Amino acid sequence: MQVTRYNGARDDASVGPDGTYHSGMARSEDSTAHGHGRSPEHSHGRATTATTPLAAALERVGDRWSPRIVAALLESPLRYGELQAEVAGIAPNILADRLRRLEADGLLTSVAYAERPPRFEYRLTAEGRALAGALRLLADWGAMHAVSAAGDAEHEVLRHEACGSALDARWFCPTCGEVVDLGDPEGTHRL
Helix, strand or coil, X not given: CCCCCCCCCCCCEEECCCCCEEECCCCCHHHHHCCCCCCCCEECCEECXXXXXXXXXXXXXXXXXXXXXXXXXCCCXXXXXXXXXXXXXXXXXXXXXXXXXXXXXXXXEEEEEECCCCEEEEEECHHHHCCHHHHHHHHHHHHHHCECCCCCECCCCCECCCCCCECCCCEECCCCCCEECCCCCCCCCCC
């Protein structure tokens, strides 16, 4: 099966709502003007100007939709239409753009399942699956701090099934098993 894929280098290419490749469709200038497009400083989606690890992470998945797409793909690979149904509220052009970006960043890959028209199934790479822990922590934080318009908690936090206590995530050293306090600058460092 011979399928032409978007490689991130062409600005006149687009992926349609059905996951098919379309050439000659210009990318919106607004996406670049508002910081959502790729600039020359990026190489495969990685910012060369990021000054901290958090800034580097946010360059790759810090928009509104990318974490939700990655979370939707954690369970299993999905086709374009399935992804659009799973990520409620995302516009087809935004989904197509985010899929291209996440693929260029090496967080997901697309596998052709139809040649004419070209259609793809999207699956996370090992690097994309590595985001699962961070996304679960972020979701748990959101659940603990989400409040409805009436002032009630909207979501239940993760609980230990055996005793019912809310779970608490902590950093620990897998070699010695010691829990590490990230507030202690002398206890940790980056290599």
